[in-house]
Amino acid sequence: MKNRKHIVICEDAKTRITINRKWCKGCEICVEFCPQKTLLMEGDKAVVRDIASCNRCMLCELRCPDFAIEVSEGTGR
Amino acid sequence: MKNRKHIVICEDAKTRITINRKWCKGCEICVEFCPQKTLLMEGDKAVVRDIASCNRCMLCELRCPDFAIEVSEGTGR
Amino acid sequence: MSGRYEIRLGGSGGQGLILAGVILGEAAAIHDGKNAVQTQSYGPEARGGMSKSDVIVSNEEIDYPKAYRMDLLLALTQASFSGYVKDVKPGGLVVYDTSLVRDVCEGNYRLVGIPIVETATRAIGKSMVANVVSLGAIVELTGIVSKEAVEKSLMGRAPRGTEEINRRALHAGYDLVKNAEQKTTAGNR
Amino acid sequence: MSGRYEIRLGGSGGQGLILAGVILGEAAAIHDGKNAVQTQSYGPEARGGMSKSDVIVSNEEIDYPKAYRMDLLLALTQASFSGYVKDVKPGGLVVYDTSLVRDVCEGNYRLVGIPIVETATRAIGKSMVANVVSLGAIVELTGIVSKEAVEKSLMGRAPRGTEEINRRALHAGYDLVKNAEQKTTAGNR
Amino acid sequence: MGFDYMKYLREEKMPHIWCPGCGHGIVMKALIRAIDKAGLDQDRVVVVSGIGCVSRMPGYLDFNTLHTTHGRALAFATGVKMADPTLHVIAVMGDGDAVAIGGNHFIHTCRRNIGITTVVANNSIYGMTGGQRSPTTPLGDNTSTTVYGNADPPFDISALAVAAGASYVARTTTYHAQQIERLIVSGFENRGFSLIEVIGPCFVAHGRRNRARYKSNLDMYREEKETAINVTATKGKPQSELMGKVTIGVLHHAPMPEFTDEYQKVIEKATHVRTI
Amino acid sequence: MGFDYMKYLREEKMPHIWCPGCGHGIVMKALIRAIDKAGLDQDRVVVVSGIGCVSRMPGYLDFNTLHTTHGRALAFATGVKMADPTLHVIAVMGDGDAVAIGGNHFIHTCRRNIGITTVVANNSIYGMTGGQRSPTTPLGDNTSTTVYGNADPPFDISALAVAAGASYVARTTTYHAQQIERLIVSGFENRGFSLIEVIGPCFVAHGRRNRARYKSNLDMYREEKETAINVTATKGKPQSELMGKVTIGVLHHAPMPEFTDEYQKVIEKATHVRTI
Amino acid sequence: MTEQRETRRIRFIQGNEACAEGALYAGCRFFAGYPITPSSEIAEVLGEKLPRLGGRFIQMEDEIAAMAAVIGASLAGVKSLTATSGPGFSLKQENIGYACITEVPCVIVNVQRGGPSTGLPTGPAQADILQTRWGTHGDHPIIVVTPSTVAEMFTETVRAFNLSEKFRTPVVVLADEIVGHMREKLVVPATGEIEILGRAKPACDPSEYRPYDVSRGDVPPMANFGEGYRFHVTGLSHDATGFPTSDAATVHADQVRMTRKIYGRLEEIEKSEETETGDAEILLVAIGSTARSARSAVRLARERGLRAGLFRPITLWPFPDARVRDLAKKALAVVVPEMNLGQLALEVERVAHCDVPITGVHSAGGEAISPAQILAAVEKAVVR
Amino acid sequence: MTEQRETRRIRFIQGNEACAEGALYAGCRFFAGYPITPSSEIAEVLGEKLPRLGGRFIQMEDEIAAMAAVIGASLAGVKSLTATSGPGFSLKQENIGYACITEVPCVIVNVQRGGPSTGLPTGPAQADILQTRWGTHGDHPIIVVTPSTVAEMFTETVRAFNLSEKFRTPVVVLADEIVGHMREKLVVPATGEIEILGRAKPACDPSEYRPYDVSRGDVPPMANFGEGYRFHVTGLSHDATGFPTSDAATVHADQVRMTRKIYGRLEEIEKSEETETGDAEILLVAIGSTARSARSAVRLARERGLRAGLFRPITLWPFPDARVRDLAKKALAVVVPEMNLGQLALEVERVAHCDVPITGVHSAGGEAISPAQILAAVEKAVVR
């Protein structure tokens, strides 16, 4: 994914969550099934509520039907 | 079956075997699987060898694919 | 009115514009005794994305059934405004929702901006009835069908139990127009 | 010989007449450098019942590929004799098996009755080669193909191990004719 | 004694076209006896077939008879049954008809459990067209399209029917002529889709090409006799002992609602509940 | 972490056409990961589909991709595989594609055990055409063609595949995203035909019409989660406890010779043994 | 509500819905189909309405099965319908031929979309014109009607059933996406307002019944399965008894008879509409939704002083050779607009090209042809 | 033995066998089929011979699957064939349209028997003439060749493959039962004696490959699956990239281009044979086995002093409009014998009827038309 305006990155030392707002269709799957309640819906897009709570289980990424959310290790920036 | 020339009837007191020589295609099934060896092939048609040996098990009639052999009780004629 | 009058209801899937078009067409064809043809977009264009419902009303027989030089465009999304406005005929009418359509370009048509969705949500309590509010606005603006006709048609199509809310939405549409500021531009396109 | 010569080999399925026709056609077309077309009957007619294999031989190109006025009919069953004899052309030749065809009607054709199946069974020991015996008889009678050609063709088609028996059958066919009484009738059909 | 087949035969069409020793005649006779035993009204029986040797059967049977296109018998039969659910609809098909080109209709008709009694005369070959491999031809067999031995594994038609949802599935062979009749009769009794698979010989187009196993059609019947094992006798037997065996008898019977009956409920709902 | 899907996506074709919450995207991602994990050469992978929502998948995938006619994916795939058995041939179909119009190709491809890895995205509905009943729609459901409730009983696709002869049959749901991937990878490892059935939601054309069960697509995912039971956990459980459950995991694995391998033997025979 | 009524009803509905209503009005009580855009609404409406009238609806496993089921149901005496679009219509071809040779009445709707193959599933086209005539193998006469309004989707479906029953033949309603999907006013006639025909039934004793007895005319009376006439139906060539024959003379004669049963009674089958053809120098020939554009074009042309006229075949097949030839003879030019690359034009060419030059106006990309495009062609035709 | 050889071989074989041999000569290495009379021998011969050459043969579950498999195999780079007769040909129609729109080379043999439906499975016919042109839905150009001798079953099959590869299009070999089943001499040419064409391959880098790039001509170069060009193939209307589009202008232009790729290069496709046409007053037009009878009839007519001549289209579609029109212009009458009720005649009528009266000689009962029947029609035509 090229870094464009619609790409929103949320990051802490351990975790980096990237959401492609153009591709996100607002299905809420990532939010609903995140075991940590890390995510929430803001209008019809998923956003990170609390990056620190993420345990990087990857379930949101695995289940997002739209290739719109990506979880990786924080770059420590 | 109307009684025509090609209908051959062989009968004793107990048994009547009717063979339709026009329909018989000579497959030998009746002969081969008659438990009493009552029948035999004559050229390419089945014929009765020994009517007395027949036990009226009906197997020949049941298996004849051509509706060409019929077993019934003898009329006692 | 005589002759052919072309209306396009443009928006996105789920806004109920197809139904609005059907109600309008039915009002004209059945209750006002005119001729009407309603068509809509199908296929990828219709799924999720832009949706359009075209109604042609005429006192004469309608041959060509597709809208091609619109007398009126209703735009409930920016995309439908931008995409369809070029097909409005000179001197035509463009009605748009003031909250959803922000980038309004002027041309040889009359622009009418009204808060349709807001009205539906605030006054009626259901954004879903924006389509009926729009209907009211269009009828008030153009008189293309009689109010009796559109009301009969609406009542015939409204699911049981929603008659009242729909009637209110329709009237809210009438009222919106009565109160609205009308911008008219006579561009030289 | 020049011009078209039509041969029908008629009998019942299983008598190998199709193959005989193919051997004859091949002899003419490949080994004698003539033109030949072979056709046969398909379908219900072919299953169990009557079977026919037609060969047309010509020095010229053969257009119409179906036999319709036969120069020669070979009949290995009564049914094929009775069914096909009417299509033999005036002055044509009818060869039949004397044991299988009993009801011979005369007409404007030459009748040649020979004990084909008997020869196959007695002289060769295999009724199966009646087709090849027939071939020999036809070749001897008509010279429609050369003996070298028919032998080459036969050897090319005979399954390995059966070459000798087939050659003997062919020659038995030649001999049959040489010895046969030939009935000729000049009816006035 | 001596069953009178003539009542149900179009005698003027006889003798039939099947080759000497072909099992299709045995199946036809058993079907006639079964219809008679079940007491079905001759005028209310419809026999439907596709294309193939066995599919010529309806032509000989004095019922309402429908000889359709290759593979489509069950789809036509479904239309007949839907139009008039009180008709007794019987389908007769070959293995090619039923599970080669007709495989889709076969599984869907099983699934739907519509009241069609289906007899598949499975001779493991395309008889009509001269002996090409069918989807039930055993591995290794010679056919006109598998001259190096068949490499295309066969279906178990009955197992397929069970998995597809058929409520009654039975199998036997042409050797077991009486059992065919009995199995068809119980097929009639099952309200819904019933399959009776009858394994039979085609010496002319199949046996002849596999002389190592079959010198004549009789060898094929003998094989049926020898390889058959009644389903009741298989209980508890280890898989190894059943290798090469053909299980016969009622393989599966699990009654479930018949489709036109269920549709009748739809009609009742529709004529009562009125949605706009 | 963070799998890079872009290597295998035709990014310029994204976002895909599927509705919000549609499970097809989850299947596509799992397939991509499985291909990556199995290390298949991108140039040697052919993805074949029929017609339907999920059958649009190949358009997004950067392989050799073939979007065919409705129901015929496996028949096209068979041609591709026969022409070049070294290609990795993958078929993706919907339930309608696979077992409605495509049912015959489905059972025959299972039977043949040809090396095609097949993913059926079973959402129990015809999504593409707007929500008509499919052969996997549950009894009683409302669809655009069953407004009085569906009376046409559904298939168990996996069971059908097993009976048809498939050598590897696995099932899971879109909720079990990781398991899809694993099951596809082991499908690749099975030499022959492998079926991976993935049960998924179509809220737009199915769920919406059955509001009593589903308020949103999330309810459909929840149902997948709740009804699924791993096959390993079913052992010994009485049938009654499994009612309404969906068994997931590898349901059947019985390796058998792959068809193009067997055909290679035919070629070898043919080039050595010469008949006249 | 779809029950037949004492009074007319006015509705504002889609062409596809009107088609379904027409089927019900004509007495259709069985539908078998397989969904496909842009015809699915016909199935959906009938899935809801048929059971209300005691009729039956079934969604089959594919289009082949749907066609088969429809024929089976018709043989059991129930008027039957199927509906599809191009891909499904292609699949039905074999069984359409079966209905032709067995002379089983039934109606097939094809709502045309862009082709070939999957093509443009939601784009209109008229590219199956020649397929409806020649799509199945072997000689086979067939009747094809082409509605161009929502009202005609109703009336032509009724007529299709009537023709089908009267002539014992499958009839195709060849619509296009535009006509199928647009909404217009439909006046549903009261019961009895349009005459509904059924098939001629045998009067003889069952034992004497011959299903293809044409001694009293080219259309043999037809018994239903289950009525006591135990007859045989086969897709093999057959004689009057219904049993197979391969007697060449019999088969040839029967093929000729089957053609004659349609072509010999054209006056009962042909239907067309003419607009300003009286003095037309430029003749337009068009069907379906394109004919509507053509009618507009005629008006525009007349406004410009051009003597244009439109001939619209409503019965497309058998093609109205005679009338088209007559009109063409009087014209200076013929213009054939159609949503394809030229199919109707070939037929017009066959019957009329010696008399007049023919030009086509084509659109094969899924877009309606506008009156302006046709007008341009008319103007050009005049100049030449 | 079927391997290609240094020297010619002479064989006496059936037309169907010659067709199979022609396919092998042309480089066909895949066959998928479903048995049907009277075409089954083609499958049977190839089932035996393909594996000897390392090729592959598969008997599919039906004709639809066979057509699909053939397209799939061709996309993987292998020349592919299927063979069938009427009922199977009807079933293949949808996928034939797929091959047209995706422009995948392949050859389909239809050995015609009597129709419609099951008809006369072993009787000859020529009643699929118009179906080969119009059988699938949607506009689609197609090439159809019609052999009339065993030798032509070979050469026309070779030519069919060559045309198919050259033009990226399905090609139909339309034979009839007589030509398929009769035996004649076939001289199998030595390797190299007939030029064998392959498809034009892309020269560009895979990243730049556009599967329908027509910038260098109407026939786009074609990569095979697995070669590194990862492209998309769809039966939806698509643009040069191969991906779906519903842009009307693009789709229309592409449909026009696909027609042009065939109709624009007629000289490379047309093939015909003329017998005594130089001064012909009575023009016969016939194909396949009927053309043989017609040639006899020409000779018989000439013997009687009648100036008859025969035009035999070998490429049937695209139809040789220009030549038929020219010949018809010079003639006093045209006679079209065909084993059907008049199909070829309609096409002749289209191109020529303004110039000359046309009569047909028909046989639809499964019997060949004899030279005498044709002669009678010629004599009658003269009298008129």
Ligand SMILES: Cc1ncc(C[n+]2csc(CCOP(=O)(O)OP(=O)(O)O)c2C)c(N)n1
């Ligand atoms: C569409 C179509 N394809 C192929 C055929 C040719 N055909 C006729 S019968 C048959 C197979 C018959 O085999 P099966 O159903 O097993 O019956 P059997 O002859 O063995 O009794 C085939 C392939 C056809 N008639 N129609």
Ligand SMILES: Cc1ncc(C[n+]2csc(CCOP(=O)(O)OP(=O)(O)O)c2C)c(N)n1
């Ligand atoms: C021959 C043919 N018949 C019907 C259709 C219409 N059609 C397109 S997709 C589809 C069903 C799709 O359902 P499914 O395969 O389950 O896929 P989904 O859309 O649910 O993912 C149908 C009926 C078609 N394209 N072709």
Ligand code: SF4
């Ligand atoms: S990785 Fe797991 S914990 Fe983190 S946001 Fe995603 S689902 Fe929640």
Ligand code: SF4
């Ligand atoms: S799962 Fe994906 S598409 Fe759905 S809300 Fe989350 S990020 Fe958006």
Ligand code: SF4
């Ligand atoms: S009835 Fe039994 S014993 Fe008697 S002849 Fe027949 S088979 Fe033999």
Ligand code: SF4
């Ligand atoms: S079983 Fe029947 S056909 Fe066979 S030999 Fe005996 S009587 Fe004849």
Ligand code: SF4
């Ligand atoms: S070919 Fe086989 S199946 Fe057909 S009739 Fe003969 S034996 Fe029976």
Ligand code: SF4
């Ligand atoms: S209609 Fe259903 S299957 Fe199709 S994209 Fe939408 S949710 Fe998915």
Ligand SMILES: [Mg+2]
């Ligand atoms: Mg069979």
Ligand SMILES: [Mg+2]
């Ligand atoms: Mg689905």
